[in-house]
Amino acid sequence: MNKNSLIxxxxxxxxxAAIMLLIYLILGPSENVSLIFVMALGLPITxxxxxxxxxxxxxxxxx
Known part of the structure; x- marks a missing residue:
């Protein structure tokens, strides 16, 4: 992986992550989904x- 693709x-x-965090905060924290899970879910998507x-x-x- 070169530097440009990493950036x-x-x-x-x-x-x-900012979009997912905003949606998470608007919908309210759920008992079944944690913020760490939401952020980790964004890694493969990105x-x-x-x-x-x-x-x-x-x-x-x-x-």
């Missing part, structure tokens, strides 16, 4: 997005 991964993960190029495609459509 892209971190940027995408931070963005996705990895798939970055390494398949979905993050660049989404940036074209979403500001």
């Amino acid at each position: 892209a991964f971190l940027k995408s993960y931070i963005s996705l 990895a798939i997005m970055v390494f398949t190029g979905w993050d660049k495609k989404l940036k074209k459509h979403l500001p």
Whole structure:
């Protein structure tokens, strides 16, 4: 993994984690789902997005 893909991964993960955190806080904490689980769930989603190029495609459509 080169430095550019690592930086892209971190940027995408931070963005996705912020969105997931906002949804988690709006919906309220659940007894079945912890915040750590929500953040850990974002890792594979972000990895798939970055390494398949979905993050660049989404940036074209979403500001």
